[in-house]
Amino acid sequence: MxxxxxxxxxxxxxxxxKGYSPPSxxxxxIATLALFIGLFALGGVRYxxxxxxxxxxxxxxxxxxxxxxxxxxTFVILTGGIDLSVGSVVALSTMIAAKTLQMGxxxxxxxxxxxxxxxxxxxxxxxxxxxxxxxxxIATLAGLFxxxxxxxxxSVESISISDPTFTKLAFKTVTFGDYYLRWTAIIALVxxxxxxxxxxxxxxxxxxxxxxxxxxxxxxxxxxxxxxxxGVYVISGFCASLGGLLFSFYILSGNSLxxxxxxxxxxxxxxIGGTLLTGGRGYVVGSLLGVLVLGLIRVLISFxxxxxxxxxxxxxxxLLLVFVVVQRFATRRQP
Amino acid sequence: xxxxxxxxxxxxxxxxxxxxxxxxxxxxxxxFGRVRALDEVSLRLYPGEVHALMGENGAGKSxxxxxxxxxxxxxxxxxxxxxxxxxxxSPAAAQAAGISTVYQEVNLLPNLTVAENMLLGREPRxxxxxxxxxxxxxxKDRLESLGIDIDPTSDLGEHPIAIQQLVAIARAVDxxxxxxxxxxxxxxxxxxxxxxxxxxxRRLRDQGxxxxxxxxxxxxxxxIADRMTVLRNGAxxxxxxxxxxxxxxxxxxxxxxxxxxxxxLDREVSATDAxxxxxxxxxAIGIGRKGSLEATDLEVYEGEVVGLxxxxxxxxxxxxxxxxxxxxxxxxxxxxxxxxRKLRSPRHAIDRNVxxxxxxxxxxxxxxxLTVGDNMLLALQASRGWLRPIPQATRTQLVDQYIxxxxxxxxxxxxxxxxxxxxxxQKVLLARWLITQPELxxxxxxxxxxxxxxxxxxxxKVAELAAxxxxxxxxxxxxxxxxxxxxxxxxxxxxxxxxxxxxxDVSVSDVLEIIAGEARSEQSEQSEQxxxxxx
Numbered sequence: 001m002x003x004x005x006x007x008x009x010x011x012x013x014x015x016x017x018k019g020y021s022p023p024s025x026x027x028x029x030i031a032t033l034a035l036f037i038g039l040f041a042l043g044g045v046r047y048x049x050x051x052x053x054x055x056x057x058x059x060x061x062x063x064x065x066x067x068x069x070x071x072x073x074t075f076v077i078l079t080g081g082i083d084l085s086v087g088s089v090v091a092l093s094t095m096i097a098a099k100t101l102q103m104g105x106x107x108x109x110x111x112x113x114x115x116x117x118x119x120x121x122x123x124x125x126x127x128x129x130x131x132x133x134x135x136x137x138i139a140t141l142a143g144l145f146x147x148x149x150x151x152x153x154x155s156v157e158s159i160s161i162s163d164p165t166f167t168k169l170a171f172k173t174v175t176f177g178d179y180y181l182r183w184t185a186i187i188a189l190v191x192x193x194x195x196x197x198x199x200x201x202x203x204x205x206x207x208x209x210x211x212x213x214x215x216x217x218x219x220x221x222x223x224x225x226x227x228x229x230x231g232v233y234v235i236s237g238f239c240a241s242l243g244g245l246l247f248s249f250y251i252l253s254g255n256s257l258x259x260x261x262x263x264x265x266x267x268x269x270x271x272i273g274g275t276l277l278t279g280g281r282g283y284v285v286g287s288l289l290g291v292l293v294l295g296l297i298r299v300l301i302s303f304x305x306x307x308x309x310x311x312x313x314x315x316x317x318x319l320l321l322v323f324v325v326v327q328r329f330a331t332r333r334q335p
Numbered sequence: 336x337x338x339x340x341x342x343x344x345x346x347x348x349x350x351x352x353x354x355x356x357x358x359x360x361x362x363x364x365x366x367f368g369r370v371r372a373l374d375e376v377s378l379r380l381y382p383g384e385v386h387a388l389m390g391e392n393g394a395g396k397s398x399x400x401x402x403x404x405x406x407x408x409x410x411x412x413x414x415x416x417x418x419x420x421x422x423x424x425s426p427a428a429a430q431a432a433g434i435s436t437v438y439q440e441v442n443l444l445p446n447l448t449v450a451e452n453m454l455l456g457r458e459p460r461x462x463x464x465x466x467x468x469x470x471x472x473x474x475k476d477r478l479e480s481l482g483i484d485i486d487p488t489s490d491l492g493e494h495p496i497a498i499q500q501l502v503a504i505a506r507a508v509d510x511x512x513x514x515x516x517x518x519x520x521x522x523x524x525x526x527x528x529x530x531x532x533x534x535x536x537r538r539l540r541d542q543g544x545x546x547x548x549x550x551x552x553x554x555x556x557x558x559i560a561d562r563m564t565v566l567r568n569g570a571x572x573x574x575x576x577x578x579x580x581x582x583x584x585x586x587x588x589x590x591x592x593x594x595x596x597x598x599x600l601d602r603e604v605s606a607t608d609a610x611x612x613x614x615x616x617x618x619a620i621g622i623g624r625k626g627s628l629e630a631t632d633l634e635v636y637e638g639e640v641v642g643l644x645x646x647x648x649x650x651x652x653x654x655x656x657x658x659x660x661x662x663x664x665x666x667x668x669x670x671x672x673x674x675x676r677k678l679r680s681p682r683h684a685i686d687r688n689v690x691x692x693x694x695x696x697x698x699x700x701x702x703x704x705l706t707v708g709d710n711m712l713l714a715l716q717a718s719r720g721w722l723r724p725i726p727q728a729t730r731t732q733l734v735d736q737y738i739x740x741x742x743x744x745x746x747x748x749x750x751x752x753x754x755x756x757x758x759x760x761q762k763v764l765l766a767r768w769l770i771t772q773p774e775l776x777x778x779x780x781x782x783x784x785x786x787x788x789x790x791x792x793x794x795x796k797v798a799e800l801a802a803x804x805x806x807x808x809x810x811x812x813x814x815x816x817x818x819x820x821x822x823x824x825x826x827x828x829x830x831x832x833x834x835x836x837x838x839x840d841v842s843v844s845d846v847l848e849i850i851a852g853e854a855r856s857e858q859s860e861q862s863e864q865x866x867x868x869x870x
Contacts, residue, residue, distance in 0.1 A: 025490065201464040206447070206455055213444035220406070220442045221506075222427035222456050280446035 028274025029286040031326070035319075036289055039296045047303040054179050055299065061181065063295040064188040065090065065246040069266040070273070070287040071195045072239025075232040077270050078199070079211040080279030081129065081136035083233065085143030086240040087262035089118050091255070092147045093244020097166075098159035098254025107165040115241050121147060122237015126230035140233075144263070151256040158255040161248060170249035184246045191239070195284045204228060212279025268316055269294055272323050293319070351381045355418060357513055357545050358434075363402055363412035367754050370745050372398045374570045375412065380514060380545040385536060387556045387577065388549045390566035391589055391758070391786025396549050399566070400516055404429040404436050427456075433513035437503045437520055445492030445499075450474035452491045453506045477505050481535055497524050504532065508539065515539060516547040521555055533559050551786075553582055565589055586787065614672070616775050616806040617689070619658060621667035627653040629831040630666050635775060640797065640807040642821030642838065644814055644846050650830035651810045652694055655779045658808065659691035660684045671775070685718055690768035694780035694810070696757075700764045703753030707743065708734040710752045711766045718771055737766035742792055758789030765793060769800070776800070777808040782816060794820055814843045826850060 044051035060067075069086050076083045093114045100110040121143055128139040161167070173180040199205035207228040210218040219225045247259065273290030275282025297315050301307045350356075358380040365373040373395045380386055388396045401407045403414065405423030413420055416432060423429040426436070443452045450471045451458070459469040474487035483501050491499060500520060507515055517536075521529050536546055536559060548560055556563070557577060565572040565588045572588050580588075615634040623630035628650045635641050643651045656662045658669060660681050671687040681691065693699040702710055711734050716725060725733075734748045741762040745755075752760060761781060768776060778797065782790040797820055801807050811817050817824070818841060826834040826849045834849045 023490075197464070201467070203456070203458065203460070203465065206451060206458075206465065209447055210444050210455060213446040214442070217442040217444055220426050220436070220438065221444075222425075222430040224427070280444070 025281060026283075028281075028323075028326075029283050029289065031323075032273050032286055032289040032293060036293050036296065039293065039300065043296070043300050043303060047300075050299075050303055057179055057181050057185070059292055059295045059299065060185040060188065062250075063291050064182070064184040065243040065250065066262070066265060066269065066295075067188040067288055067291045068191050068239050068243035068246060069262065070269045070291050071191050071284055072236035072243075073263075073266045073270050074195070074273075074275055074282060074284045074287045075199070075208060076136070076236045077267070077275050077277060078208050078279055078282055079229060079232050080215070081229075081232065082140060082267065082277075083122075083125070083143075083236045083240075084137065084140040084263050085121065085125065085147055086236065086243070086266055087259045087264075088144045088147035088151070089121060089237065089240035090244040090247050090259035090262055091257070092151045092154075093118060093241045094248040094251070094258050095151045095154045095159070095254035095256060097245065097248045098161050099154050101161055101163045101166065102159055107163050110163075111245055114245055115238060118241020118244065119234055119238045122234040122240070123230065125237070126233030129233060130226055130229045148256065154256075155254070156256060158253050158257075160253045162252075166249065167252065170252060184249050187242075187246065191242070192284055192288050199284055204231065208232060209280055212276075212281070214280075265294065265316075268320050272319055274323070277324070350379070351384070354381055354383075356380055356415075357382050357417060358403065359415040359418075360399070360403060361413045361415070363399065363414070364410050365398055365402055365407055366410055368750070369747065370750065370754060372569050373402065376566060376569070376571045377574075378403075378564050379574070380547065381562075382513070382543045382545050383540055384561045385540055385546045385548050385559050387560035387563035388547055388566070389556065389563050389585065389589055390572075391788055394566040394589070394786075395569040396566060397518060398569070400436065400518055400547070400549070404434055404516065430456075433511060434516070435507035435512040435514070436516040436518065437500075437507045438518050443491055443499060443503055443506070445490065447491060448488050449478075449485060449491050449494070449502055450487035452502055453477060453487075453509055457509075473509075474505075477509055478502075481505055481508070482531055497528050500524060501528065501532070504535065508535070512539075512544055514545045514547065516549075518549045519551070520548075521550055521552060529555065553585065557582065589787070615670075616672065617658065618670040619667065620670070622654075622657050622664045622669060623666045624653065624657060624662055625665050627662070627830065628657060631832045633658070633825065633832070635806045635808060637774075637806055638801055638804045639822040640801045640809050640820050641823050641825060642817035643808065643810045643825050643827060644817045645827030645850065649827040649850075650832075651827050652779055653830065654827065654832075655691065655777050655808060655810055658684075659689060659777055661691065661693075685714075685771075688772075688774040689777065690714065690771055690773035690775070691777040692764050692768055692779060692781055694783065696761060696764055700767075701752055701760050703751070705752055706749050707738070707752055707755065707763055708748035710763050711737060711748075711770060714767045715770045733770055737770065741766055741796060756785075758785030761785050762789060762793065765796065769796075773805065775806045775808070777810075779810045780812065781809075782811060782813070790816070814846050818843065818846070 040051075040056075043055075049055075069090070073083055073086065096114050096117055097110050100113055101107060105113070125136075125139045125143045128134045128142075129136050169183070172183045174183060174186065197205075199208060204224075204227075207218065207223045207225070210221070210223055211225060211228060215225060244259075248254065251258070269290035270282070270287045271277060271290070272293055273282065273286030273288070275286060294316060297319075298312050301309065301311055301315075356379045358378070360376070360378040362375040362377060363373055364371070364375055376395060376399055378388070378399060388399065390396050398407065402409050403423075405425045405428055408424075409422065414422055421432065423432065423434075429436075444455075447455070450473075453474045454470050459466045459473065471487045478485060478487065481501065481504075483498070483505065485494060485498060485502075491502060494502070504517070504520065507517075520532060524532065533555075536548070540546055548556065550556055560577045562575065563577055563580070563585075564574045565585070567589060575588075615636050617633075617635045619631065619633040621630040621632060622628070631650075631654060633641070633654070643654065645651050653662070657664050660669075660679060660683050663679055671684070671689060684691070702713070705713075708730065712725060712730060715733075719725065731748070737743070738746050738748060743755075743759050743762050743766070752763065755763065765778075765781060776797075781797075782793055785793075794816065797807055797809065801822070809817060809820055818838060821838045824834075824836055824838045824841060824846070825832055826846060828850050
């Protein structure tokens with residue numbers, strides 16, 4: 001509401017805005033941004049205290065791990081693949097961190113172990129997908145069960161994390177005047193920035209898009225298809241374990257029941273962010289917005305207080321459906 | 336036509352006197368499963384020549400190219416690059432050695448920009464990061480030098496296929512190529528674009544690039560090529576000078592003995608008058624669809640071949656699709672036999688014994704991962720319903736019968752469809768519909784892109800079926816072919832039927848005159864030109 005009155009008052013600017021047409025490839029991201037702004041405006045009008053900038057910052061803090069997962073997922077989906085294992089890898093990561101800390105490892109060694117495990121699992125799935133020509137769905141479904149199983153193997157009980165370095169890192173904040181951001185959120189934003197750079201400006205990143213466009217063409221054009229295809233699963237595995245670390249800072253325990261179904265949230269965020277499930281089109285910034293939209297729906301419902309939490313799922317489902325249908329029409333229009 | 340010093344030896348083989356080959360392939364053999372795709376084939380390429388690789392579909396041209404560029408691995412034989420033995424393990428390795436390829440299907444990425452499609456893999460970089468501005472500038476320069484005026488930052492998918500093809504060539508040219516391979520580069524280009532392409536090819540040849548040119552268009556080969564290598568059935572026939580070989584000689588080299596079959600067919604097939612007293616097998620009354628076809632009447636009688644003639648986009652295919660119900664008609668209705676109703680889906684037509692072979696065999700017909708036998712039996716199985724499987728004995732008998740009748744090669748019902756050449760795939764599709772024993776068979780471009788031998792066999796089969804009482808609607812861009820086969824001729828133009836007549840002593844120029852209509856004095860030359868380019 002407030003957005004529209006602001007633009008109407010500046011007539012000539014509005015004309016210029018109307019005259020500008022962004023390249024069609026940016027449209028899905030713009031749509032998600034508009035949705036995000038719209039939802040935020042709706043909350044600001046309806047609920048007291050919603051328009052506080054700290055709500056936005058908290059959104060980043062609460063969803064830091066999911067943002068990192070969605071970044072990795074974006075790489076995989078851009079090649080036309082899918083990674084179902086990320087939720088389980090998050091649980092495994094929290095468990096490895098908790099268990100190694102309990103065993104008295106140095107916290108930094110423990111973090112390295114977490115990241116190495118996730119990356120290795122990603123590498124394994126990438127090799128399966130590319131060299132054994134196994135459907136990404138199946139290869140990563142195996143990864144999902146494997147990672148979750150390993151978590152149970154380490155411990156069926158929840159293990160809490162009380163390491164001073166971990167707890168210190170978990171609550172470390174950066175303040176901007178009255179507002180603050182936890183450093184986990186900053187890591188997530190840095191991840192997004194690096195990923196955006198890699199996808200837009202490196203040969204590896206462009207090859208990711210090329211594979212999503214047409215794998216055999218990419219191969220015939222002499223691009224490094226094998227390296228890139230395995231690489232995206234390695235990145236996704238790394239992001240999943242990094243997301244797992246951020247999650248363990250957030251929740252300070254290792255538990256085999258953590259993050260069940262989170263892979264689906266990550267996929268939903270990527271799709272709502274405008275990335276085509278068939279690959280080749282999409283932006284990591286879109287995925288960031290997708291996570292924020294999902295988070296904002298959650299916040300809206302908690303602000304409302306009268307709606308049950310299952311409405312989050314229903315609205316997410318509806319949004320997903322709308323975006324996939326819109327994408328369908330958007331891609332069909334092209335020759 | 337050529338600037339090269341060429342000496343003809345007594346045997347008719349020619350080599351440039353003053354230079355060594357840049358590529359020499361010796362006795363290359365490749366086997367796929369049980370199919371021998373290449374049998375000791377040799378190829379020599381010299382710098383500064385356009386070398387035509389000639390042969391029918393399935394002769395092994397594409398396989399030879401892919402063997403050279405590292406897509407397929409070679410079972411035996413050697414490849415010499417600049418005199419040294421060299422095997423490329425991947426397209427990237429071949430590219431690095433200066434061998435660029437533009438494949439028949441545009442192998443680019445519609446989701447990326449034009450500039451990226453041209454330069455991806457060797458884009459200008461600064462500290463490991465792509466310099467987008469420099470990349471776009473370089474792409475623009477390259478496109479301008481080839482006379483292509485498009486925005487390098489636009490998505491490739493926004494452009495028509497012809498432009499995409501030129502972008503593919505621009506990509507190949509951008510590499511410091513010593514060898515440029517063009518596999519059917521002109522199949523989707525119009526005359527102007529072909530001229531532009533040839534201009535580029537001549538410029539590159541004069542710079543010392545060896546160009547391999549593969550094309551079905553003999554006129555184009557004679558216009559641009561200096562030497563040629565002729566293949567047949569995966570084996571080398573001969574290496575020749577283009578200037579020393581007449582077109583007739585070349586065709587004989589390419590198809591061997593099968594030319595006789597074609598000549599015999601010409602004598603056998605002549606217009607017969609169908610019995611028009613009874614009920615037509617199919618009768619379309621005022622059938623039309625907004626934006627694709629104006630209301631049209633058509634009757635097809637038992638035992639006749641109705642040829643639909645017309646230029647591309649004249650409504651030939653649209654009419655066929657409406658007759659089959661592949662598209663739903665806005666107006667009119669189709670009566671098949673005694674039942675009259677609007678066809679809402681192909682199902683209705685199939686239930687009434689109508690079969691339709693689409694022009695787009697790749698997208699709408701061939702199931703590459705199934706065997707030849709399975710592909711043949713798809714339609715019959717679908718019409719029986721999935722709960723009534725065809726007995727194994729019947730399957731074997733039907734498949735063997737049609738493999739033999741249509742001379743499908745390899746004559747192996749268990750061969751995978753995707754390993755067959757285009758012509759043989761087309762024959763399998765024809766068999767698929769023949770097995771259902773339709774009363775009316777609609778064939779849309781059944782012979783496009785396939786070689787003369789297979790063409791003759793398909794034509795002969797169509798004529799034979801009509802003689803046995805089947806009604807056939809036959810569509811082809813090649814007027815000669817339509818005239819050779821049809822009993823009755825329907826001429827289409829601008830999405831409507833403009834003429835219908837019995838096919839007695841009608842010549843190609845007669846049809847072109849009908850198409851050209853009133854303004855024919857100026858236009859008929861042009862349409863002949865266009866028709867010639869396509870044929």
